[in-house]
Amino acid sequence: MKVVRNIVLALLAVIVLVVIAIGVAIFVIDPNTYKPQIEQAVEDKTNLDLVLAGDIGWSIIPLGLELNDVEATLDGERLVRLDQLVAQVDFWSLIAMSPQVNTFVLDGLDARLRVAEDGTGNWTRVMPEPEAAAEPATADTSETDAPADPASNQTETGDEPLKFSVEDIRITNAQVHYDDQSTGQSITLEDFSLSASQIALGKKFPLELAFRFATGEPEFDVDGRINAQLFANETLNEFEINGLDSQFSLSGAPFGDETVQARLTGALKANTENETASLTDFRAALANMELITNLNVSGFGDQPTVSGDVNIPEFSLKELLSTLGQPAPETQDPDVLNDIGFSTDIGGPAGQVELSDLTIRVDDTTFEGNASYALSNSAIGLNLTGDKFDADRYLPPASEESEADSGSGAGESSPESAEAAETAESDLLPLETLRELALDINLGLDELIISNLNIAEIKTVVTADKGLLKVNEFSGQLYYGEFNANVTLDARTDNPKWVIANQVTNVETLPLLTDLAEVDLLSGAANMDMNINTRGNRMSAIREQAKGEINFNLAEGKFTRMNMTRMACQGIALVNGETLSASDWGESTPFNDMKGTIQIDGNTLNNTDLVAALAGMELRGDGTVDLKASELDYEIGLRVVGEIHRDEACRVTEYVEGAVIPLECRGNLTEEPASLCSFDGSRFRDTLKDMAASAARQKATKEVERAIDDKVGKELEKRLDGETSDKVKDALKGLFN
Numbered sequence: 001m002k003v004v005r006n007i008v009l010a011l012l013a014v015i016v017l018v019v020i021a022i023g024v025a026i027f028v029i030d031p032n033t034y035k036p037q038i039e040q041a042v043e044d045k046t047n048l049d050l051v052l053a054g055d056i057g058w059s060i061i062p063l064g065l066e067l068n069d070v071e072a073t074l075d076g077e078r079l080v081r082l083d084q085l086v087a088q089v090d091f092w093s094l095i096a097m098s099p100q101v102n103t104f105v106l107d108g109l110d111a112r113l114r115v116a117e118d119g120t121g122n123w124t125r126v127m128p129e130p131e132a133a134a135e136p137a138t139a140d141t142s143e144t145d146a147p148a149d150p151a152s153n154q155t156e157t158g159d160e161p162l163k164f165s166v167e168d169i170r171i172t173n174a175q176v177h178y179d180d181q182s183t184g185q186s187i188t189l190e191d192f193s194l195s196a197s198q199i200a201l202g203k204k205f206p207l208e209l210a211f212r213f214a215t216g217e218p219e220f221d222v223d224g225r226i227n228a229q230l231f232a233n234e235t236l237n238e239f240e241i242n243g244l245d246s247q248f249s250l251s252g253a254p255f256g257d258e259t260v261q262a263r264l265t266g267a268l269k270a271n272t273e274n275e276t277a278s279l280t281d282f283r284a285a286l287a288n289m290e291l292i293t294n295l296n297v298s299g300f301g302d303q304p305t306v307s308g309d310v311n312i313p314e315f316s317l318k319e320l321l322s323t324l325g326q327p328a329p330e331t332q333d334p335d336v337l338n339d340i341g342f343s344t345d346i347g348g349p350a351g352q353v354e355l356s357d358l359t360i361r362v363d364d365t366t367f368e369g370n371a372s373y374a375l376s377n378s379a380i381g382l383n384l385t386g387d388k389f390d391a392d393r394y395l396p397p398a399s400e401e402s403e404a405d406s407g408s409g410a411g412e413s414s415p416e417s418a419e420a421a422e423t424a425e426s427d428l429l430p431l432e433t434l435r436e437l438a439l440d441i442n443l444g445l446d447e448l449i450i451s452n453l454n455i456a457e458i459k460t461v462v463t464a465d466k467g468l469l470k471v472n473e474f475s476g477q478l479y480y481g482e483f484n485a486n487v488t489l490d491a492r493t494d495n496p497k498w499v500i501a502n503q504v505t506n507v508e509t510l511p512l513l514t515d516l517a518e519v520d521l522l523s524g525a526a527n528m529d530m531n532i533n534t535r536g537n538r539m540s541a542i543r544e545q546a547k548g549e550i551n552f553n554l555a556e557g558k559f560t561r562m563n564m565t566r567m568a569c570q571g572i573a574l575v576n577g578e579t580l581s582a583s584d585w586g587e588s589t590p591f592n593d594m595k596g597t598i599q600i601d602g603n604t605l606n607n608t609d610l611v612a613a614l615a616g617m618e619l620r621g622d623g624t625v626d627l628k629a630s631e632l633d634y635e636i637g638l639r640v641v642g643e644i645h646r647d648e649a650c651r652v653t654e655y656v657e658g659a660v661i662p663l664e665c666r667g668n669l670t671e672e673p674a675s676l677c678s679f680d681g682s683r684f685r686d687t688l689k690d691m692a693a694s695a696a697r698q699k700a701t702k703e704v705e706r707a708i709d710d711k712v713g714k715e716l717e718k719r720l721d722g723e724t725s726d727k728v729k730d731a732l733k734g735l736f737n
Contacts, residue, residue: 031056046126048072048079062102064088074122083108083173102167109174117181166199186216201234204242220252237273244268256325262286275300279308287323289315295346302375303351314341314361333393339363344371351375358384365389379438386443391450427537434491435467452515454479467492481507481525497535498542504528510560524557524594532600543627544602553595564589567679568617568638568661569650576656578649589614596621603628610636616644616652623665632676634665 035052042050054068064087071081086105114122175190195208209226225247231240248262266282279295295308316338318328331337341361348354355371369384441462448455458476462469468490475484485502510523532548535541566585573580594612598605603626610621618641623634638661643652662680 031058042072047128048074048126054084062088064102074125077114077122078110078112079122079126080112081108081110082106104166104169106171107173109171109176111176113176113178115178115180115182119182165201167197169194169196169199171195184217188212188214190214196230201232201236204229204231204240206230215252218253220254221250223249235273238271239269241268254325258323258325260287260324272300287320289320299350304375305350306346306348306353308346310342310344310346312340312342314339316340329394330396331394332397333390336363336393348372360384362389363393374438377438378436379440381439382441382443384443386445388447389445389449391448392452425538425540428539428542429489429491429496429537431467431491431494431496431537434464434469434489437464437469438466439464439469448476453512454515478504479508479512481505483507494537495535496537498533500530500532500534500548502528502530504530509554509557521559521561522554522557523560523588524554524591526552526554528552546600546602548600550598550600551595552598553593554591556590556592557594558591559589561587562589562677563587564614564617564619564636564638564663565645567663568640569645569647570679571661572640572644572652572656573647573649575659576649576651576653580647580649582645582647582650591619594619607634614638616640616642617661625669630669632665632667632669635680636663636665636677637661638663 032055035056039050039052042048049072051071051073052067052069054070055066056068057066058064065085066087067082067085069083070085072079084105084107086103088102088104112122116122171192171194174192175188176192177190178187180186190212192211193209196205199205207226207228207230209224211222211224213222213224214220226244227246228244229240229242231242232238244264244266246264250260250262251258263285264283267280268278268282269280270277275298277297277300279293282293282295284291290313292311292313293308295306295310298305317340318337321328329337339361340363342359344355344358346353346355351374353373353375358368358370360367365386365388367384367386369382371383372381373379439462441460443458443460443462445458446456448458456477459473460471461473462471464470469488471485471487473484473486476482481504483502483504485500487501488497488499490497505527506525507527508523509526510520513522514520528550529552530548530550532546534543534546534548536545563585566580569580591612591614594610596607596610598607605625605627607624608622610619612619618639619636620639621634621636623632625632625634640652640656640659640661642657644650663677664680665677667676
């Protein structure tokens, strides 16, 4: 025991002597007398010029150093400067091998970092260029080169936790300037301040941070204030941020002349050993938009498990864009985009994020459903149903220019404008992106209004896998009828293939055309089957390579903006040599069983078998539509098969019956539809010739029959019996006819 006591006393004596020696040195030696030597030593070992303009101080309890008014220059330019640096360490904590920083103060730091046009930074020139390496020694180095015993280099710390604490840290008035002359970019961090106290592992401590961050290209400024309680455990594998409250003022080129407020609050936790992280009551606000979430992540690899919820309360998108200094989209309805919201629960197995109870609100429309995202192959699943959505309210308002163009010569274009449009054409779809898509989407909508069309009970099913996209179903109810379309897009080659099929059943054409294009030319319940194949990734190529067929029929209907009966009666009156007296013709032409086939050959639509039954007439038509030029060239023939109208001048005589009254429909499709069709006088001249020839034949026949009955008949009756005479007269009539 006496030996142990002596050892302890000896150690204490050594410690006391060391303390006394340090104390004597501190009180006796003035470090300021050594400033020239310190400055010279720095200049000798580096390329810096050090100026210690202020006083240097030190203390023993706590053991500390203080520097004032220090500047280091490089090639005559400031590299770094500081007004004051104070570093104090608790002396007794060093004796106990558990260092504790008492105070660290840094005030007035000013660092200037520059990158020259050749890409080299000024900080790389702080140390002088190393001298050329000497020739390696030839002495035996077997002992020195032998690998050290790993065990001897290991720090025998075991699993003991790190002991570290700081009483107080204060950084004030700090700034860092970064100027890159090779890119023209400049970055500034200034008005930087940091304050933290009672910093220790395993305990929470407060942090206050403030700064201004700015870039030169583009001009962008951030003024930030951050307050939080931080925590790190002694093994440095668990971290927390609690009571986070940070506020930022954003300004600069991205926001126009506006200053935008942003804020982050909540709590964050992470455990690197367990690979878990969480956000609790985390809120991120930007201007009038706020995101609220509670989120848990388990697993930091490529197969994490995510759970929680996300909520974005209703906000005005137009107000947000205006606050951000961006132009809000112009819409036909100025009140839209003022009520946008989103909420969902998050879950799913490892490697997949599933959104349940998903709700998306767009003004008066609410979408509900679920979604999923697979991290392994980026597969997206979406199942949404909505109530009523009026897409027309979100379209840009029609400009006066576009309205003028639509009303006058919109279909005409100069070769120069056509060439410019062709030059400006670009690919419709990003094929590489499509080949990476994996989609399984089901969308439903109770009612959709688009281009003035009212579509109900819409159902859409879309799948995509390695470049093969399919719209397996796009169906709905449309104007008392229904439609069902499907589209296949094979984007696995650079010349994608399109297959389009569509079926329309009992869709009323009058309200459809009226709402779609303000055209009330045709009414009736339409049925249509369409099958089209084409290739290309530009609209011009898709049109030019289109091949297909459209079959259509309307059981009952009418042409609402043209009276074909009146047109036919005009021709008949000419034949009869009379003038029409009726005035109540009306503006429509009823018909039954109109049907036909449209052949699609590139930009040309051909129809050769249009037929329809009209009152006392049979309609037949054939012609073409040039989609590229928007030109219609169509001929219609009205064959008279019975009485057409009560007007006496339009009576169907034996000469008129069977004749064809010709009509023509020609012109640009952008013109008034009713003005496209009219009576075809040039073709009617041929009809008149046929009628005249028919009338002459019938007149000659009657004369022959009368002669046979009067003169030849009497002579035959004298020479033959009655029955034989009648047979001979009939034979003669047949011969002349």
